[in-house]
Amino acid sequence: MQDRIRNFCIIAHIDHGKSTLADRLLEFTGALSPREMTDQVLDQLELERERGITIKLQAVRLSYRSGSKQEYILNLIDTPGHVDFTYEVSRSLAACEGALLVVDAVQGIEAQTLANLYLALEHNLEIIPVINKIDLKSADVEKVKQELEDVIGLPGDEALLVSAKEGIGVEDVLEAVVSRIPPPSGKQANPLQALIFDSHYDSYRGVIAYVRVMNGEIRPRMKIRMMSAEKVFEVAEVGYFRPLMTRSEVLVAGEVGYVVAGVKNVRDCRVGDTITDAVRPAAEPLPGYRKAVPMVYCGLYPVDGAEYDSLREALEKLNLNDAALTYEPETSAALGFGFRCGFLGLLHMEIIQERLEREYGLNLITTAPSVVYRVKMAGGEERQIENPALLPKAGEITSVEEPYVNCRVIVPTQYVGAVMELCQEKRGTFSNMEYLAADRALLTYEVPLSEIIFDFFDLLKSRTRGYASLDYELLGYRKASLVKVDILINGETLDALSFISHVDRAYQRGRELTGRLREIIPRQLFEVPVQAAIGNKVIARETIKALRKNVLDKCYGGDITRKRKLLEKQKAGKKRLKQVGSIEIPQEAFMAVLGID
Amino acid sequence: METAVYVHVPYCATKCHYCDFLSFPLSLGRHAPGEYLRLLETELSLRGRELASGGYNVTTLYIGGGTPTALTCAELDRLLSSCLRHLPLANPEWTVEVNPGTLDPWKAFVLSRHGVNRVSLGVQDLDNSRLALLGRTYTAAEACRAFTLCRENFASVAVDLLAGLPQQAADDFAVTLVKVLEWRPDHVSLYSLKLAEGTPLAAAVASGNLPLPEDDETADMLLAARELLAEAGYEHYEIANFALPGHACRHNLVYWLNKPYIGVGLGAHSHWGGKRSANAKTLSAYAALLDSGLPPVETEWAVTEREAMEDTLILGLRLLKGVGFSEFTARHGYDIRRVFAAELEYLLRLGLIEYDFSRIRLAANGINLANEVFTQFISGGQS
Numbered sequence: 001m002q003d004r005i006r007n008f009c010i011i012a013h014i015d016h017g018k019s020t021l022a023d024r025l026l027e028f029t030g031a032l033s034p035r036e037m038t039d040q041v042l043d044q045l046e047l048e049r050e051r052g053i054t055i056k057l058q059a060v061r062l063s064y065r066s067g068s069k070q071e072y073i074l075n076l077i078d079t080p081g082h083v084d085f086t087y088e089v090s091r092s093l094a095a096c097e098g099a100l101l102v103v104d105a106v107q108g109i110e111a112q113t114l115a116n117l118y119l120a121l122e123h124n125l126e127i128i129p130v131i132n133k134i135d136l137k138s139a140d141v142e143k144v145k146q147e148l149e150d151v152i153g154l155p156g157d158e159a160l161l162v163s164a165k166e167g168i169g170v171e172d173v174l175e176a177v178v179s180r181i182p183p184p185s186g187k188q189a190n191p192l193q194a195l196i197f198d199s200h201y202d203s204y205r206g207v208i209a210y211v212r213v214m215n216g217e218i219r220p221r222m223k224i225r226m227m228s229a230e231k232v233f234e235v236a237e238v239g240y241f242r243p244l245m246t247r248s249e250v251l252v253a254g255e256v257g258y259v260v261a262g263v264k265n266v267r268d269c270r271v272g273d274t275i276t277d278a279v280r281p282a283a284e285p286l287p288g289y290r291k292a293v294p295m296v297y298c299g300l301y302p303v304d305g306a307e308y309d310s311l312r313e314a315l316e317k318l319n320l321n322d323a324a325l326t327y328e329p330e331t332s333a334a335l336g337f338g339f340r341c342g343f344l345g346l347l348h349m350e351i352i353q354e355r356l357e358r359e360y361g362l363n364l365i366t367t368a369p370s371v372v373y374r375v376k377m378a379g380g381e382e383r384q385i386e387n388p389a390l391l392p393k394a395g396e397i398t399s400v401e402e403p404y405v406n407c408r409v410i411v412p413t414q415y416v417g418a419v420m421e422l423c424q425e426k427r428g429t430f431s432n433m434e435y436l437a438a439d440r441a442l443l444t445y446e447v448p449l450s451e452i453i454f455d456f457f458d459l460l461k462s463r464t465r466g467y468a469s470l471d472y473e474l475l476g477y478r479k480a481s482l483v484k485v486d487i488l489i490n491g492e493t494l495d496a497l498s499f500i501s502h503v504d505r506a507y508q509r510g511r512e513l514t515g516r517l518r519e520i521i522p523r524q525l526f527e528v529p530v531q532a533a534i535g536n537k538v539i540a541r542e543t544i545k546a547l548r549k550n551v552l553d554k555c556y557g558g559d560i561t562r563k564r565k566l567l568e569k570q571k572a573g574k575k576r577l578k579q580v581g582s583i584e585i586p587q588e589a590f591m592a593v594l595g596i597d
Numbered sequence: 598m599e600t601a602v603y604v605h606v607p608y609c610a611t612k613c614h615y616c617d618f619l620s621f622p623l624s625l626g627r628h629a630p631g632e633y634l635r636l637l638e639t640e641l642s643l644r645g646r647e648l649a650s651g652g653y654n655v656t657t658l659y660i661g662g663g664t665p666t667a668l669t670c671a672e673l674d675r676l677l678s679s680c681l682r683h684l685p686l687a688n689p690e691w692t693v694e695v696n697p698g699t700l701d702p703w704k705a706f707v708l709s710r711h712g713v714n715r716v717s718l719g720v721q722d723l724d725n726s727r728l729a730l731l732g733r734t735y736t737a738a739e740a741c742r743a744f745t746l747c748r749e750n751f752a753s754v755a756v757d758l759l760a761g762l763p764q765q766a767a768d769d770f771a772v773t774l775v776k777v778l779e780w781r782p783d784h785v786s787l788y789s790l791k792l793a794e795g796t797p798l799a800a801a802v803a804s805g806n807l808p809l810p811e812d813d814e815t816a817d818m819l820l821a822a823r824e825l826l827a828e829a830g831y832e833h834y835e836i837a838n839f840a841l842p843g844h845a846c847r848h849n850l851v852y853w854l855n856k857p858y859i860g861v862g863l864g865a866h867s868h869w870g871g872k873r874s875a876n877a878k879t880l881s882a883y884a885a886l887l888d889s890g891l892p893p894v895e896t897e898w899a900v901t902e903r904e905a906m907e908d909t910l911i912l913g914l915r916l917l918k919g920v921g922f923s924e925f926t927a928r929h930g931y932d933i934r935r936v937f938a939a940e941l942e943y944l945l946r947l948g949l950i951e952y953d954f955s956r957i958r959l960a961a962n963g964i965n966l967a968n969e970v971f972t973q974f975i976s977g978g979q980s
Contacts, residue, residue, distance in 0.1 A: 525947050525969060548816040550968040553788045553837035558603055558852050559866045560908065561873070564975065567911070571972040 002254045003183040004070065007212065009077045009092055011120055012102035013110035013469060017132040021102060021164040021173070022060075025076060028170050029062040031242055058198070059095075059210055059256050061240040066178045074177060075240075075256035077197065077212075079116070084345030086473060087292055090119050091197040091272050094288060095212035095256060098126035098181030100173065101152075103159075105131050105139035109147050109436060111410045111469035117152060126181045129154050130173060135163035143437070151436045184214075184254030191282040192216030192224070194251075194259070194275040199266050201320040205236075207263035208245075210256075211275060214286060217252040223278035224261060227285040229268045232278045233261035266323045292324035294342025295403070295474065296349055296453055297386040299330055299367035299496060300356070301338030303578055303587065307362055308337045314360040315339060318352060325352060330387065334494045334580045335365060335590075340387055343369075346453055365578060367496045368593040371450045374401040374477055389495040391484040394535060400482045403449040405472040406431075410442050415464040419443055422459055426451035427480075427502060446475060450500070485510050485539070487517070488531040490583055499593050509593075510540040516592045521585055523547035528583060599656040600648065601851040602684060604637070605862030606630075606662040606676070610699050614732035614801075617793035619864045619878060620663035630672050633863070633880065638679040639887045640861050645683030648859070654687035657848035660713075661692075666699040670707050677711035690715055690847045692755075697743035698735035705750045715753040715846075718744060718782075723773045727762050730807075731798070737776075744780050753844050755784035760822070761815035762790055763798075763807045770818040771825065778829050783844035786837050787822055789815050816965050836915050836959075836967055853916050855909045872899050903976060905929065906936060911971040914950075919958025933957065940973040 012018040062074040077096055079089045093099065099120045103109055120127060129152075131144050145156025160176055162169035186193075198210040211218075218224065222235045239247040240257035251257045263269045271292070274285035302311050315327045326342035343349040349369060356362050373385040376398040385391050391400075407428065411419050416433070420443065423430070428445035435441050447456070452472060460468050485506050487497035497517075501509050510532030517530045521544055532540040550570075552563055577584035605619075608630055612622045621628040648655065658680060668676065680686070692715040693708055708716070722728055723737040735743070747754045756777055760770050777785070790809070792799045801807040810818075823833055831839035835853060838846065851858050860867045864878040874897035877883040886893040900908070906929050913920035925933045934941065941957070944950045949963035949970050963970055 525949070525966065545813070547966065547969075549789075549812040549819075549965045551789075551836060551965050552791075552968060558858055558860055558868065559875075560852070560868075560912070561866070561875070563911075567968060567972050567975045570968055571975055574972070 001252070002186075002188075005073045005075070005184055005254045006098065006177050006181045007075045007077065007096045007184060007254070007256055008098040008100060008177055008181055009079050009096045010100045010102055011079060011089075011093075011113075011116035012132075013104070013107070013112040013116075016102050016104040016107065016110070016113070017164050018102055021100070021130070021132060021162065021170075022076060022078060024164050024167055024170045025062065025074075025174065026060060026243070028174065029064050029074070031060060031062050058243070059241055060243040061246075061256065062242075064174050064178065067175055070178075072178050073255075074174070075212075077256065084295075084343075084348045086115070086119070087290065087344075088198070088271055089116065090123070090288065091195065093120055093123045093125060094286070095195055095197045096123075096125055097184060098128065098177065100128050100130050100177075101154075102130045102132050103144055103148070105133045105141055105144055106136055108140075108144050108440070109151055109410070111408050111442075111471035114151070114408065114410070114442070115471040115473075127152075127154060128173075128176050128180055129156075129159040130162050131159050132162050132164055134161050135166045135168065147437055151442075186213070186215040186253035188215075188217055188253045190215035190253070191280050192218055192275065192277040193282045193286055194218055195286050196226075196269060196271055196273050196275060198271060199269045199323075201266055205260050207260075207266055207269045209259045209261070209263070209269050209275070211251070211259050212256050213251050213253050215253050215282065216277065217250050218259060218275070218277075219250045224259075224275050225278040225281060226268060226270075227274040227276055227282075228289055229270065229273060231263075231268050233263055233268075236260045236262055266320060270323050292344060294324065294326050294372075295345055295449065296343045296369045296371060297340055298343075298349060298369040299332065299335070299338050299365075299387065300327075300341050300353070301332065301335040301365045301367075301496075303363040303365055305336050310360065311339065311356070311362055311364070314356050314362060315341070317360075318355060322352075324348065332367075332389075332496050334496045335367075335578065338365075342386065346457075365496075365587050365590050367590050368499060369453050370500065371403050371448075371453065373482070373500060375399075376401075385500075388484060388500045389486075389498040391482075391498075391500055394483070399479050401477040402480050402482060404446050404475045404478050405449050405452060406475045407445045407447045407452065407470065407472040408442060409445070409460065409468050409470050410436065410440060411464055411468040413439050413441050415467060416441050416443065418463045419460065419468060422456070422463055423447060426454075426456055447472075448478075448480065448502075449474070483534050485513075486533050487513065488529075488533060488538075489517070489521075489585070490528045490581065491531075492581055493533075494580060494585075496590055497593065506534060507539050510534075513593055514540045514542040517589055518542040518544050520589045520592055521583070522577070524583055598651075598653050599687075600653045601657040601659070601848055601856070601858040602644070602648075602655050603848075603858060603860045603862075603865060604641075604658070604660045604676075604680065605860065605865040606660060606665040606668065607633070607863045608662065608667050609664040610667045610696070611732065611734055614730065614798040615790060615793065615796050616732075617796055618663070623667055630668055632884070634672060634675050634679070636884055636887050636893075637676065637862055638683070640893060641679050641683040643887075643892060644859055644861055645685065649685045653685060655684045655689055656687055657690045657692075657851060658684065658686065659692045659848040661694045661717075663694075664696045664699055665693050666695050666704055670703050673704060673707045674711070677708070677713070681711060686712075690753075692717055692846070692848055694719065695743070695747065696733075696735075697740040698733065700743045700746060702746060705746050709750040714751055715755065716747050716751050717755040717757060717784075717786075717846075718747055719757045720744070720777065721757060721759045722762065722765075723776050724765075724769065727764055727769075730763060731759075741780070744782070748780075753783045755786065755844075755846065756780070756782040757786045757788065758822075760787060760789045760818045761810055761812075763802065763809055765810060765818075767810075767814055767817050767821065771821050774822050774825055778825065783841050784846060785826060785831060785839045787819060787839070788837055789819065819965065834917055836917075836964055850916075853912045855905070855912050867894075868900075872897055874898075902929065906931065907974050907976065910937070910974045914957070914959055914970060915967065917958060917964075919952075919956040921956045923955065937974060944970055944973055 010018045059077045064072045064074050077092045079092045129148050148154045149156045160172050193214040194211040196209050199207050220235050225232050237260040238251045272289040276282045324344050327339040330340040370388050375383045423445040428447040432444040481503040482500050483503050483506050486493045514530045514532050527546045528544040530542045531538050607620045609620045609622050611624045691713045693713050695716045695718050720740045725736050826839045833839050834845050857869050863883050865876045867874045874894045876893045877895040883893045951960045
C-alpha cells in the first residue's frame with residue numbers, strides 16, 4: 001500500500017501558475033465534478049483569491065491510474081507563497097517526499113522560486129522542475145532550462161513543459177510524480193508520529209488538524225497526545241480531503257489527512273507539533289517544531305470607542321484559526337483603548353486588518369507597523385519593545401538592538417545599480433552578488449527589518465519598474481544607534497505617531513512626517529502646530545493654518561433639502577475623523593509615517 | 598394671513614459654465630416655453646384657489662430661474678398675467694430675477710407694467726474676461742446699461758456678485774464692488790463660487806488649467822467687501838446679503854424665518870401646512886400630473902418637531918440678528934438653551950456664536966464658518 005502513495009507539493013514564485021496547475025491536477029484526476037470546480041479551488045478565502053495568494057495551505061487526496069495501469073494515491077499539499085509564511089511552508093514541505101518546482105516560462109527564476117527551492121532541498125525533497133506557461137508567445141523555454149542548470153544545478157532536459165492554463169502536459173506531470181518521487185518510508189508498526197502541518201477552526205467540530213502520518217497509525221477513539229502542547233485528546237474522526245472532507249477508518253504511516261479530536265483552540269494544535277499515541281507514545285517528537293513568533297506589530301484601535309468590545313471579539317475569533325496572530329490590550333493617550341497586535345509580516349498584518357474591516361464591519365485606525373526592538377536597560381534588565389512610544393528615555397538605556405534580515409533580490413542587470421543604491425539608503429550591508437544569467441543578477445544584502453517594513457518593497461518595485469523580486473529571512477539582532485521621534489500636535493504628544501529611527505535619519509524623517517501631517521490633517525477652527533521631537537528637542541515644525549471659510553451662501557428657490565444634504569454630508573465626514581483632544585485627525589495620518597523617506 | 602409664492606422659470610438663454618440647476622438653454626432650440634407657461638397657469642390657478650379659500654394674501658412673489666428674462670415679451674406678459682389672474686396678491690413685494698444679457702427696455706416695461714417692483718440683477722462680475730469664463734453673455738458696459746434700465750423702472754434694485762472666481766485676485770473683487778456701489782443699488786448679495794460637479798468650469802479647474810483662489814483669499818475678499826459695504830451704508834443682515842434701510846428682501850426673509858411658502862413650477866419646493874414638498878423635476882411628469890387635475894407634487898414629507906427646530910436655527914442664524922429665545926420657545930415650545938445645550942456650549946467656546954439676554958447669533962468669526970455652526974445642530978438621517 002505505502003509504495004502506491006506519493007506526497008508532494010508545488011512551489012513557485014507568486015503568479016507563476018501554482019494554483020492553476022493544482023486545479024488542472026484535480027480536474028485531470030476527477031477529484032471534483034465540473035460543477036464543483038470553482039476557478040481555483042485551493043484558494044478558499046475570498047481574500048486569498050482577490051490577492052492571488054494562497055495563505056492557508058491545504059491537502060488534497062487524488063486517485064491516479066498511471067500509464068502502467070497502477071492505482072496511486074497522490075497527496076497534493078498546497079503551500080503559501082509568501083515570505084511571511086516561511087515556517088508554514090517548511091512544515092508542509094516536511095510532510096512531502098517531493099516537490100514540483102514551477103517556473104514561469106517568460107519570467108524565469110525569481111526570488112521566491114529560490115527561497116522555496118532552498119527550503120525544499122533542506123528537507124531532501126525530490127525536485128521536479130516544471131516550466132509553465134509555454135503557450136505564451138514570449139515564452140523562452142531554452143533560457144529557463146539554462147537558468148535551471150546554471151542556478152539550481154538541475155538538468156534542464158528533465159524539466160516538464162506545461163501550460164496549466166491550456167491543460168498541456170498535465171498527464172506528464174502526474175506520471176513524473178509517480179515515477180520520480182519516492183514513496184513514503186515510515187513504518188505502520190512503530191508508535192504513532194503524525195506531523196501537524198496546518199489546522200483550522202470549525203465552529204461545529206473544533207480544530208481540524210491537517211496531518212501527515214510519519215509512523216504508526218491513527219484511528220477514532222484513540223487517545224492522542226500533542227507532544228509540545230502536552231495535551232491529551234480523544235480522536236473523534238479521521239479522514240482525508242478529496243477535496244471535501246471524507247471520513248475513513250484509519251490513517252496509516254505515509255498517509256495525509258485530517259484529525260478531529262475535540263480540540264477547542266488552535267493553540268493546542270500548533271503547526272509543526274507532533275501527534276503521538278497517548279498509550280504507546282513515540283520516544284521523540286518529529287524535528288523542526290517552533291512556535292510562530294510575530295515579527296511585526298501594530299496598534300489596532302476602533303475609530304468609535306464603543307466598538308472596542310466588537311474588536312476584541314473579532315480578534316478572538318480570528319485567533320481561533322490563526323495561532324500566529326497575537327493581541328494584547330493597549331491604551332493610547334491619543335486613540336483610547338485598542339490592541340497591540342503581532343503578525344508574521346506585513347502581508348499577514350494587512351490580511352488581518354482587511355478581514356476585521358470587511359468580515360466584522362469594524363472601522364479601524366491602524367498605527368504604523370513596528371518591529372520588535374531589544375533594549376538593554378542601564379540596570380542590566382532586557383526589554384522587548386513592540387510599541388515605539390514605549391521606548392525608554394535615552395538616559396535609561398545602555399543599548400538598543402534591532403532585527404536584521406538576509407534579503408535576496410533578483411533583478412535584471414540594468415537595475416543592479418538602483419537596487420544597490422536603495423539597499424545602501426536602507427542601511428543595508430552588501431554580502432553577495434551572483435549572475436543567474438547574462439541579464440539577471442541575484443543580490444544579497446543584510447538589511448534592518450524596520451527598513452523593509454517601512455517602504456522598501458514599494459521603492460524596490462518603483463525603481464526597477466516592477467522587475468525585481470524580493471525574499472528575506474530573519475538573521476538575528478544587531479546593535480544600532482536608534483532614537484525615538486515623538487510627534488506633537490497642538491503641543492501634545494500623539495503617542496500613536498511616535499516612531500523609532502536611526503539617529504542619522506531622524507531629522508529628515510521628522511521633517512517629512514510633519515510636512516505630510518500638515519497636508520493630511522484638515523484645517524481646524526484654530527491654528528495647529530505640528531512638531532517632531534527627540535526627547536525635549538524639537539527637530540521639525542509645521543503649522544496647519546486655521547480654517548477660514550466654510551459657508552453656503554445661497555438658498556435656491558427655498559430648496560432647503562439641498563442645503564441640509566450638504567450639511568449632513570459634512571457632518572458625516574467629521575464622524576470618520578478621530579477626535580484627539582480638540583483636533584480632528586483622519587485615519588490615514590496614523591499610517592503617514594510609512595510613506596516618508 | 599400673509600404668505601409667499603415662488604415661481605420657477607426653468608429656461609436660460611444659454612447655460613452658464615458653473616450652473617448645475619434645473620434650467621434648459623433656449624439657445625439649443627429644443628425647448629419652447631409655450632407649453633410650460635400653459636402648465637404653469639394651470640398650477641397657479643390650482644394654488645391660487647387653495648390660497649384664496651384659506652384666506653391667504655400673497656405679500657411676496659418671487660419669479661426666479663433659470664432666467665425669467667430669457668422669455669420673450671409676449672411670454673413674460675403671459676406669465677405675469679397668469680400670476681395676476683390667479684394669485685390673491687395684496688400689494689406684494691414682487692421680485693423678478695434679471696440677467697443683464699437678456700433685459701431690454703421692452704421687457705423692463707412689460708415687467709413694471711404688471712406690477713413688478715423689485716429686480717435682482719445677476720451681474721456677478723464686471724471684468725469681461727472673467728464674465729466670458731463663467732459663460733455669461735454680456736459685457737461690463739451692458740451690465741451697467743441694464744442696471745440703469747432697472748433703476749428707471751423698479752422701486753428696488755438688487756445686484757448679485759460672485760467672489761472666489763478663477764483669475765480673480767483679492768483686489769479685483771473690491772474693484773468690481775466699488776464700481777457697483779457707484780450705481781447705488783438698494784441691495785447687494787455677495788456669493789462665493791461653488792464648483793458643481795459636471796459643469797464645464799469644474800472640468801476646467803480639475804484639469805489644472807484654471808486655478809481657483811485659495812479659500813483664504815476668498816475669505817479675505819468677502820471680509821474686505823463687508824467693510825466697503827458697511828462704509829457705504831448697507832446693513833449686513835444675512836450671511837450673504839446687504840441692504841440699504843428698508844430694502845431687505847422680504848421674500849427671502851420668509852425662508853430664513855422658516856415660515857410657510859408655496860413654490861410653483863418645475864422642481865419648485867414648498868413649505869406648507871407642516872410639510873415640505875418638491876414638484877416633479879421632469880417636464881413630462883409635471884405635465885402628466887397637472888393634466889390629470891392633480892398638484893404636480895413628486896415628493897412630500899411631514900416635518901418632524903426636531904427637524905423644524907433645526908430648520909429654525911440653521912435658517913434663522915443666517916440672519917445676523919440671530920434667533921430670539923422667546924420667539925423660538927413660542928414657536929416650538931422648547932427652550933433652545935435646553936434642547937441644544939451641548940452644541941451651544943461647544944460653539945460658544947470656539948467663539949463661533951455669541952448671545953445676549955434675548956438672542957443668539959453668529960459671532961463675527963462665525964459668519965464665514967457658518968457651516969461649522971449649522972452642522973452642530975443637524976441630527977442627520979433626514980432625506
